[in-house]
Amino acid sequence: MQPAVTVTLVPEMRQGPFVFSGDLADGCRRAAAYGFAAIELFPPDPDAVATESLQRLLEEHGLTLAAVGTGAGWFRQQLSLTSPDESVRTKALDFAHRMMQFAAAFAAPIVIGALQGQASGGVSQPTALRYLGHALFHLDEWAEELGVTVLYEPLNRYESNLIHTLADAALFIRAAGLRHVRLLADLFHMNIEEQDLAGAIRQAGSLIGHVHFSDSNRRAAGLGHTNFAPIIEALRAVGYTGYLSAEVLPIPDADTAARQAIMAFRHWAAHASTTSKSSPGL
Numbered sequence: 001m002q003p004a005v006t007v008t009l010v011p012e013m014r015q016g017p018f019v020f021s022g023d024l025a026d027g028c029r030r031a032a033a034y035g036f037a038a039i040e041l042f043p044p045d046p047d048a049v050a051t052e053s054l055q056r057l058l059e060e061h062g063l064t065l066a067a068v069g070t071g072a073g074w075f076r077q078q079l080s081l082t083s084p085d086e087s088v089r090t091k092a093l094d095f096a097h098r099m100m101q102f103a104a105a106f107a108a109p110i111v112i113g114a115l116q117g118q119a120s121g122g123v124s125q126p127t128a129l130r131y132l133g134h135a136l137f138h139l140d141e142w143a144e145e146l147g148v149t150v151l152y153e154p155l156n157r158y159e160s161n162l163i164h165t166l167a168d169a170a171l172f173i174r175a176a177g178l179r180h181v182r183l184l185a186d187l188f189h190m191n192i193e194e195q196d197l198a199g200a201i202r203q204a205g206s207l208i209g210h211v212h213f214s215d216s217n218r219r220a221a222g223l224g225h226t227n228f229a230p231i232i233e234a235l236r237a238v239g240y241t242g243y244l245s246a247e248v249l250p251i252p253d254a255d256t257a258a259r260q261a262i263m264a265f266r267h268w269a270a271h272a273s274t275t276s277k278s279s280p281g282l
Contacts (some may be wrong), residue, residue, distance in 0.1 A: 003213075003234065003265040004038040004245035005031050005258060006136035009049070011074045013042060017188070017247045019257050024049065025057055025087055034258045035266075040111075042069035044076060046098035051105045052194035058106075067151060068103040070096050071114040074230040079140045080117025081135040082162070084126040092117075093135050097142055100150070109149035109209065112139070113183055116152075118160045128162060133176050143180035153184035156192040159179045164193040166204040173207065182209025186247070188226050191216045191226060198230035205238045213244035213265065220248045220257045221264035228268045244269055 007120035008018035020027035024041075031039050033172075043049050058065060073079040075176035079092035092115055100110045116135075119128035139150045154169045155162075163169045167185055173181050185201060185208050194200045201208060215224030222228075 001232075001241060001264055001269050002037040002243050003035070003269075004040050004243040005071070005244065005261065006040045006069075006247045007031065007034045008040045008069075010042055010072045010075060011014055013071060014065050015212065017041060017249050019246055019248060019250050019254050019261070021254070022252075028057045028061045028063055030255070030258065032063055033094070034262045036246075036258075036262060038066035038245075040066045040069065040243070040247065042071055043099075043102075044072045046102045048100070051102065054106070063106040064102070065106040066245055068099055068110050069113065070099050070109045070210055072225035073099075074114040074117070079115060079199040081112070081115055081167060082117035082119065082123065082131040084121035084123045087152075089131060091137070093138060093244075096135070096139060098147060100139065100194065101227045104146040104148045107148065108141075109151045109182070111117070111153055111210070112136070113153040113155060113184070114159070116155070116160065116162060118162055120161075129172070132162060133172070136173075136178055136181055137176060138279070140178045140180050149209055150178075150224060151184040152181050153186055153212075154176070154189060154193070155186075156189040158192075159189075164189075165206075166190070166194070166200045166261055170204050172209050183207045184210045186213065186214070186224060187231065187261045188212065188214045188216070188218045188247075197226075198234035201231065201234040201240075202238060208235070208238065208242075210242055211240070211244050212237065212247040213261070214246065214248045218249050219251055220246060220260035221268070222260060230266070232268050264267040
């Protein structure tokens with residue numbers, strides 16, 4: 001497993017769980033300085049960052065691109081894959097497709113989180129899930145063509161009324177026969193919805209394609225009450241070798257959050273015994 005950290009270039013998302021914001025070059029520099037292996041990037045749109053520029057920055061700082069978020073489609077344009085308006089759904093799907101084409105240059109997956117939307121505006125949950133399945137089917141086909149992966153993120157009940165748990169998301173993916181869609185296990189959302197975080201990870205198994213490494217209060221790991229030892233043990237048990245990405249609130253500031261996140265990663269994932277329950281503090 002390798003540590004990653006979030007970088008958002010979307011002004012509307014600065015108050016969210018994104019460690020670095022505003023300046024891509026600065027975000028890459030600070031990510032490398034703290035010892036992260038990769039960044040998880042949230043651009044405002046697929047054309048906002050030149051592929052060549054990002055490649056130079058990643059190479060300069062010895063980083064890789066862990067994933068590309070599509071949340072700006074919702075936060076900036078209110079695009080949703082489950083909107084009652086067909087034209088909005090079409091635009092949301094096109095936004096995700098173009099973001100996938102951008103990510104493919106780095107062999108990076110895209111994240112479908114907020115862009116999935118929810119059942120609202122007269123759309124029932126079964127209908128919204130049908131819309132979501134239709135969108136993921138198309139993304140799955142494009143992912144095969146581009147050689148990348150789609151990361152579907154179950155959100156907690158306060159952010160969506162669609163799919164909340166890894167088990168339900170896994171059932172949805174398998175029932176739809178999706179071959180290039182994997183699960184994003186966000187430990188903050190899981191803390192709200194899962195009875196047993198480690199058990200949920202073990203049950204999802206090889207479907208897990210990415211992990212958001214955050215504590216129960218959405219701060220950096222070690223600043224809440226999540227017990228990470230069994231979670232890391234479960235990830236190892238299912239053969240997960242991907243990123244633990246710090247999608248956390250920049251509290252009290254970005255540098256402190258980054259420092260705590262990398263220290264927690266080194267404690268739980270890189271060096272410490274998986275049976276250790278002590279939490280590294282700031």
